[in-house]
Amino acid sequence: MRLARRRFLTLTGAATAVAFGTNLPGTAVRTGTTPSGGLTGNPFTLGVASGDPLAGAVVIWTRLAPKPFEPLGGAPYKPVGVDWQVAKDEHFRQVVRAGRATARPEFAHSVHVDVQGLQPGRHYWYRFRVDGYLSQTGRTRTAPAPGQRGGQLTLGVSSCQSWPDGYYTAQGHLADEDVDAVVFLGDYIYEYGIAAAGGLRNLTDPVPDQFRTEADTLDRYRLQYALYKSDPNLQAAHLNAPWITTWDDHEVQDNYAGLTSKSNAPVEDFLVRRANAYRAYWEHLPLRGPAPQGPDYMLYRRFTFGRLAELSVLDTRQYRSDQASGDGWKADSDARRDPARVLAGQQQTQWYLAGLQHSRATWNVLANQVIMSRMDLDPTPADLYNMDAWDGYGAEQKVMLDGLAANRHRNPVVVTGDVHAGYAMDMKRDFADPSSQTYGVELVPTSFSSGGNGVEVSANGTKFLAANPHLKLVNEKRGYCVLRFDERELHVDFRAVPYIDRPGAPVSTVHSFVVEAGNPGLNTVAGEAVR
Structure with a gap:
């Protein structure tokens, strides 16, 4: 094969x-x-x-x-x-x-x-x-039988594959990985019109x-x-x-x-x-099935991989309120924290948290579209939040984060798409305090192709590192993550290609982390520095 x-x-x-x-x-x-x-x-x-x-x-x-x-x-x-x-x-x-x-x-x-x-x-x-x-x-x-103990689970995870932004080199390398399933976190297509030359593909x-x-x-x-x-x-x-997808x-x-x-x-x-x-x-x-009924489709769902892992898949578009403050990156506001504004919606939020509370799996993975942890773009004492991410829906964000923190012993792992960059974060009781308790990790594999060739760390990436002490990695090249779970630990490889504006780029592991079961938090691998 x-x-x-x-x-x-x-x-x-x-x-x-x-x-x-x-x-x-x-x-x-x-x-x-x-x-x-x-x-x-x-x-x-x-x-x-x-x-x-x-x-x-x-x-x-x-x-x-x-x-x-x-x-x-x-x-x-x-x-x-x-x-x-x-x-x-x-x-x-x-x-x-x-x-x-x-x-x-x-x-x-x-x-x-x-x-x-x-x-x-x-x-x-x-x-x-x-x-x-x-x-x-x-x-x-x-998937393994529901009550099966032990074993391993390997997932490939990525998102965002804009066709005119470059060749699908990363998908080609993912095809050669020995993964049990691929988790795709949204933006399978982009709705935009496409120029005759196909963007960065520069077709004849x-x-x-x-x-x-x-x-x-x-x-x-x-x-x-x-x-x-x-x-x-x-x-x-x-x-x-097999692929497990959300939009x-x-x-x-x-x-x-x-x-x-x-x-x-x-x-x-x-x-x-x-x-x-x-x-x-x-x-x-x-x-x-069944197929969508008009403009509605029940996409959020849950998968069980024996007693090793449970994967819950969210839909954070179909039920959300309009973005606060006209969208974009904005300072804190009453609108951002308005409890009437939702991202996942009450029914989906309760479904997820009830499932997490009753899970018997060692690892509980949440497939999520937009960044759930706090992400401040302003390294000064001021703040600047993304109104299209969970930060823009502060009240529901707090409900979700408090629920994850209360279930720290269930080893929550959030995997997220959207931002065309690789991020690794400790999830904290107080994101501004590095000594605050860690209760989970959020892993953001970079995009498959969206954003073109990318860079190692952009100017905004540098700001994120300065403003968010819980952020342990920024890499803005194209690629994916490979997550390997067993009963003792989660091993994470961030894999990337150097270019996608032409075919044939090699793939390499740009950073690896280990998360220990029962001890949430990102740990370095093979001498790589984690700040």
Whole structure:
């Protein structure tokens, strides 16, 4: 499987300069079966994926799109039967589950199969077949049995993959990591229009004209996903392991808040756009049904990995109040601390804290979109807070942080996206006092691509280090984190590439930490200085 992934990644240099003709290069194999779906070419141009692993089940996904940049992906407007198989081995000599799903045109011919009856804690391989075409083979893994003790869990974690900001080199390296699952923390697409040259990709084969405008209709969001998912490195990362995803703002619109758009559009108009965006999101990711109902979708959920770890996934966009003080970085204010303003909402907050309190897992991981810990941008005695992060919702932030502190013995670990930088923080009873009790850690893997090549530490990064004594690392290159849990400790590697404005960058570990179970806080590894 590792060799197969490496062969797949050799496409990177050529195939990421996408051939924007009627078809894309792909690895589907024509088997000679009699056609039945009326497809006009390889339907698996957007790859395959799996996600949301349970102890006895996992979701497998594909979308039929022989011409992905045409309406409906070039597939006929009719239901198409798609055969699927799940096996214990990559050669499919031991098929354990198989069936036929229906790819429906109203869902862009996407296929979501919730494969049940699997054994806990083991790898499986899966594939699809339609009209004589056989898809790529994906590898997935079920979660351990709920009561299983011991063992290990390895997660790859990142967020923010703006396609025109550079090549998906980091995803290619993640595809070669031996992880049990990938946790993606939001901004799978960006809604912005894309220039002909594809931004930092600087393509000679231009991006088609239909990508110039910002995504707001269902067809336009579908096009954006098709472009992103056509990238071979992203496809390879999905082939390697199941993904557990959540969204942030750019899957709909930059910094939207619940019913409020960035441009303060009429609510009824914005809800149509939100419904379009949520539908396209579900169509293109390995999520369980049912599909979103209009502008609403229950995305927050919880996963258990034996007695070792529990992972809770938040949605901090759908239910939030409008940002205080006009958004942006602002000084403290009554509006910032108004208890009527929420980020996750009362129902979701209570769901999370009740689950944390009753958890029997050694480690309790919270997958979260925006920074939860205090982050002051002003190193003077004054303060400056991000109104789009938890700092902008001070009352609910306090409820969440107090809940984490009360459950210090449950080893809380918050993983966060959004900011296109790698941060590592001790979570403190008093963030301004370095001697205050530590009750957990917040880890912010950098972005996959958003922000371009990046720098080691920017001017703002230097300010953050000066103003926040609980902040132990800033690195603003592109990459991801690998988290390895066992009963005794969590080992964290921050991994980054030196550039993404051209293919082929190597990956390296820029910093590593260890967190001991029962002793919250970041500890240095291999002599690396932690201030």
